[in-house]
Amino acid sequence: MAGAAVDAATAVDDAAAGAALQAALAAPAGRRARAAAGAAPARRTRRISGQQAFVLHQYPYSESSLIVDLFTRDHGRLTALAKGAKKPTSNFRALLLPLQLLRLDCSWVEQEQGMIATIRSVERAGGPAVPRGEPLLAGLYLNELLARLLVRGDAHPAVFDAYQMTLHVLASAPGQALEVLLRAFELVLLQQLGMLPDLSVQTQDQQPLGERKRYALIPEMGLHEVWDGRRSLSGQQWQAIAQALAGPQALAACMRALGDAAADLKPQLRAALAHYLGAELHTQRLMRGLRTL
Template sequence: MAAKRISDEPAFVLHSYDWSESSLILEVFTRHRGRVALVAKGAKKPTSNFRPVLLPLQPLRVAYSQGGEGQADIHALKGAEWVGGHVMPTGDALLSGLYLNELLLRLTARDDPHAALFDIYAGVVRVLASKHGDALEAVLRAFELLLLRELGLLPGLDAETLTLAPLQPERRYALVPEGGLRMEAAGDRSTLAGAQWRALQWALDAAACYPATLRACAGVAAELKPQLRTLLQYHCGSPVLRTRQLMMDLQSL
């Protein structure tokens, strides 16, 4: 069967690695077709039109061909165009963007579309490139929550997971792998009050879930961080996320 051509597909490069002396294999997150693997032939050559375009955290439009029945693991990249709109994030924002890319690589399956998640990711990347460092923690926590929810890995945040008992507004609860939301002793800093968890659930259920979740995370980002990181690492499995290890190494210098 003739190869099927996919054209004008919104995409971001998540990761690339060498395929030959002159070519690259790309892991690309697309809006309509999910994560796909593409071979960019000749992309490493100095004269290649792909060379200045195939960068992470940059909005692209790509074209590629699917061989045979479209079930091949790696497809052939035919074209890539930078959409524009923002510059490359730098510093902590760049590391944060690469961390999000690694989460998508580890947690999403190939050829499994998540259009809503793609749009949220694109919005997060715009914030990372905007130099709004004060919003960085809330943006990361919001994306982590929305990613877990989109992939069916987040329990309901308005009830205890094991008992399904409604959360008590003033009691403290922790989000833990395998156990979900459970009541914890007062004074534990890595917890949230029941009312705060319920506010997060309301935000996740809102029609405009990304801005609502971003606002809900603004005041609780520090408490959410260790809980979400532990849950994400549990679902990613071993080894430790490379970008997370890099962040920890840099902080220890």
């Protein structure tokens, strides 16, 4: 199921997304032609108001507009057109920025070519200031991770809440260990997307974990006992993480459960993410020499 979800996901590709949206925006001429021929295509307009959202990515579209990749709480990842956003008089210009909690109204048309979303209004919805330094790069890493793994239109409110809390910690308590925070978010994300095996049992035989035995998370194999000294966690640590993911406030619970295991967990989660991403993230290359990412 997870593999199918990732196969359906589309990465942030400026040229491809722009071409798709341009084709959809050009659809009225095609509809008129089909109408003249007696064919009436299905068309439905939907609207959402007061939706919480974050900007994952934006890029120019035409001389005055932007295409914005959004992560909304109730509608998942959406790609929307912000008309006139590049004009000096547009209030969109200063608002459609990454790592800021927004409240927006938008509408979209569902038709044969796909979905056209248009931002009607946007405002800041409070929250902490945008982080700086390493926390800023960590936030951009999260954005790229979400843009690559989330399927457009699939709502994941638990991921949204964990992402919002992660940004809050990055901005308000930058002195906290970034590694623990990032590993906790990666765990929540993988678990919510169905990309994480049951961490309370061995994957191969579904037998309970031995508290003092060592287990490693291996792509396509799951949780396996290891004896060769590779990076691994004890059965007790994996069980604590599994309990944290199953309960409320999973992000905070995972941070507590990780303790000093974050460093050993890092290469295991990197391998798991690489299996689904297929390629290294730009922010990972940028931050390769830094300990936090």
